[in-house]
Amino acid sequence: MARSSTRPTSRDVAHAAGVSQAAVSLVLGDKWRGRVSEPTAERVRQAARDLGYRPNLAARNLRLGRTRTVLLVVPALTTEFFAGVYTGAARVAAEHGFGVVLYPSPEGIGPARDPFASAQAALDGVIASSMAADALTDIRGDQLPLVMLDSDPAGSLGAATVNLDIADGVRQVTEHLLGLGHRRVLHLAADVPSWTFDIRARELAARMAAVPGTEVRTARAPISIDGARTATEAALTAPGPRPTAIVCDDDKLAAGAYKALRRLGLRIPDDISVTGLDDLALATAIDPELTTVRLDAELFGEHGMRALLAVLEGHSPDNGDIPVQLVVRGSTAPPPTP
Amino acid sequence: MARSSTRPTSRDVAHAAGVSQAAVSLVLGDKWRGRVSEPTAERVRQAARDLGYRPNLAARNLRLGRTRTVLLVVPALTTEFFAGVYTGAARVAAEHGFGVVLYPSPEGIGPARDPFASAQAALDGVIASSMAADALTDIRGDQLPLVMLDSDPAGSLGAATVNLDIADGVRQVTEHLLGLGHRRVLHLAADVPSWTFDIRARELAARMAAVPGTEVRTARAPISIDGARTATEAALTAPGPRPTAIVCDDDKLAAGAYKALRRLGLRIPDDISVTGLDDLALATAIDPELTTVRLDAELFGEHGMRALLAVLEGHSPDNGDIPVQLVVRGSTAPPPTP
DNA sequence: GCCTCCAAGTGTTACGTATAACTTCCCTCC
DNA sequence: GGAGGGAAGTTATACGTAACACTTGGAGGC
Incomplete structure (x- = not known):
């Protein structure tokens, strides 16, 4: 059959179809209307199929400059x-x-x-x-x-x-918790320098500060279940009145908080509420299912x-943040009555 | 805003350094020992740095054919x-x-x-x-x-x-459960046609069949928490004696099984044991932590x-399956005494 | 003084593709 | 019957790189 070992090029196809390499390029590039007759085009396509031709992308990229x-x-x-x-x-x-x-x-x-x-x-x-x-x-x-x-x-x-629109997500979480009656909140924050986490802290602080008699404490943890568990245990065994809700920077941190609370013998949501952010598969795998903010990835x-x-294409993209949505599940409830 | 309309090429670097394009290629390709003097090489490197030169990968790929x-x-x-x-x-x-x-x-x-x-x-x-x-x-x-x-x-x-070595992983799971005294097992199988799942079913069946008085039932589910929950509920509410352990094709299915068991009011591992396969983050997020097989991804x-x-390089790769390891956690225990 | 050899380069080519510019042939229209 | 035009191609070229083959100017050997 044909020359083996090396991949067929458009020139090989051209030779097999009895046309020039340029014609092959035109036909396979779908730019042949009025330039190549239909029978010839079909002959080229058939030859390409027979040889198992695939265009060399490196060459195409070089030629097109993109x-x-x-x-x-x-x-x-x-x-x-x-x-x-x-x-x-x-x-x-x-x-x-x-x-x-x-x-x-x-x-x-x-x-x-x-x-x-x-x-x-x-x-x-x-x-x-x-x-x-x-x-x-x-x-x-x-x-x-x-x-x-x-x-x-x-x-x-x-x-x-x-x-x-993370800020709006955090706003929804905060309003939800405030509406349930929570006033003392622990912020379980990701220990990763990133604007997307900064904005969570900023928005939570701002919203809570707008309501008198509220308090936000912060614990930092790496984004891992174990890290979050450790940080939460430390924060909750510290002196002072215990928070009635934990706002977590993401769902994975929330899963770690769950484990800490279980160890400490605290029930969710009866003793303490927990919220996440992401709505991963994890959020519905744990018990109770997690109240969280759904991000449409x-x-x-x-x-x-x-x-x-x-x-x-040279335009400037239209900005506008992407909306997010609070999903209320079983991990949030009114705070326990003292 | 110096919109440098085109990216610098090796020729631009050559011109800036006062040498030929070939010399640039030699220097930057690190193939210049004995072909270009050290001062000249340094001039080329400096020019490349100044211009922010990056080789065009499409051209290189085309030239090298790989x-x-x-x-x-x-x-x-x-x-x-x-x-x-x-x-x-x-x-x-x-x-x-x-x-x-x-x-x-x-x-x-x-x-x-x-x-x-x-x-x-x-x-x-x-x-x-x-x-x-x-x-x-x-x-x-x-x-x-x-x-x-x-x-x-x-x-x-x-x-x-x-x-x-999935077969060995399933063997370890099976030996573990048999050793605990389990005899009636539900296999929660992934509803995906793939050799890697076929082998789980085959190995489980073979190992169980080697012990008299054992029974394996099979339920199929898509790989999702909800799908697994539904399938498990259906299988456990079917007539006949209830299995004392559920062997799941992967951890995600196990998470679904957890949810089904909770709905049915069955405790893990007291009423029924569960095993997974993968050892994802999920496995330690759920309660109790999942006995599963660790795959070293x-x-x-x-x-x-x-x-x-x-x-x-033309050699034939050395085969040999990659070993896997059972990780025993809190989701398995001896079956309840009737 | 001539040959050889080596260092330090340069000139040139090919990789496979897309396309602009050109050619050829044939048909139509005045 | 010549001009014009379209259909159906072909020829030639450039994209940016790597590497082979070649040149040049000395240094060293005999």
Whole structure:
């Protein structure tokens, strides 16, 4: 049969179909109406099929000077949420003929390796989570179009930002707890420097401060179940009146709080209420099911991709935070009557 | 806002350093010892730094005819486990100057879109989970080197396979339960056609059949907490003697079983024991903590990558299943005395 | 003084593709 | 019967890089 070992090129297809390489490019690129006759086009397509021809992407990318490929930089840890982000981004990308390549910034210690060295695909642009901020310096070095997810609009050096309306989520949580009668709250905060966590603390403090006689204490923990358990135990065994509710920066922290409370013999929600943020699968796996804020990860990814496409086309993306929704489940109730 | 309209090329660097493009290529490619003097080399490096030069990967890939990039095809659903697989594979890849690109096969209905169209990077090889098997036909069409993860060695059409020793994990679970005195077991099976699940059923049945007076019933559920809850409730309210233990195909199914048992008013492990498989974060978030089989996802990824590198170099990879380890926690105990 | 050898480069080419510019042939219209 | 025009292609080129083959200017050997 044909020459083996090496992949067939468009020239091989051309030879097999008895036409020039240019004709093959026209036909397979779907730009042949009025330039190549239908029978000839069919002959080319048949030859391509017979040879199992696949265009060489490196060559195409070089020729076109663009790759229709975009990099999504995400933290390696919180995988469930960012799987949703990827799904949404990839869907929108596919609609526009783009591909998405993931760069999970390694969760080990130390700064992320250069994402461009690691994700060796040639790229048109980058979407980056602010939680993978250690990779950011590398990225800014390049002049690649960049969209930041959940990043401080003021501190993003001119990059476009797409944000979930976390502040509103925290507002909903706070109103919910205040409405139930809670006044002493423990804030179980993620021990990760990131704007998206800063904003939680700020909003919670502001909302609570607006009501007289309230108090917010803060405990910091790494984002892991064990870390959260330890921090919660320490906070609750400290002197002073016990909080009647724990507001957690995310669902994983809430799962850790559950374990601490169980150890301390406190019942949820009778003795103490707990809230999360994310609405992961975890939230309905634990008992009682967690009152939390649902973040629509896929919608987040879709908006991120759309923003990047806008930047690539020279428009400025339309901002506007993505709404989030409180989901009330069994982990919150009025505080115990003393 | 110096919109440098085009990215600098190696020719620009050459011009800035007063040398030829070839010299730039030699210096930056680290192949210059004895070919370029040290002062000149330093001038080139400085010019590259000044201009912010980054080699065009499309051009390099085209020239070299290889990309040092590998595709990892994973199912979009079970993200935590495959995050670990990615981490391990990426670590080994980096040691050999390779990059890894993820293709999470879309979890929607219908066959996966062509991964090569979607992950538009040019590729040297592919590692694919058998759980993303719907993408497999596309892959086999190409002649790309392929390594399958957790796939039937006999049915993989000659592709190399790397497998966890799931059979041994199930054996350990079964011995554990038999040792505690359990004789009637419910197998909560994943309703997903995949060799890795088939093997669980086969091994469980074989081990139980070796002991007289035992019985295995099977319930099938999609891999979701709600699906597992429904299936478990149905199985436990069916007529006949109630099983004293539930063996789940993975941890997520076990979480669903927990919810069903709580609804039915059955205590774990006093009334009924439960086991999982994976050892996700979920396993220690639920109460009581889950007895399960720890799969070392990172080690799995490392072995997969090593196997692919071997194939790329023309060797045949050394097979041998990856060991797994039973982790006994609070969800298993002797059956209740009647 | 001539040959050889080596260091330190330069000139050139090919990788596979997409497309602008050109050619050829044939048909139509005045 | 010549001008014009469209259909159906082909030829030629550039994208940015890596590497082979070649040049040049001395230093050293005999």
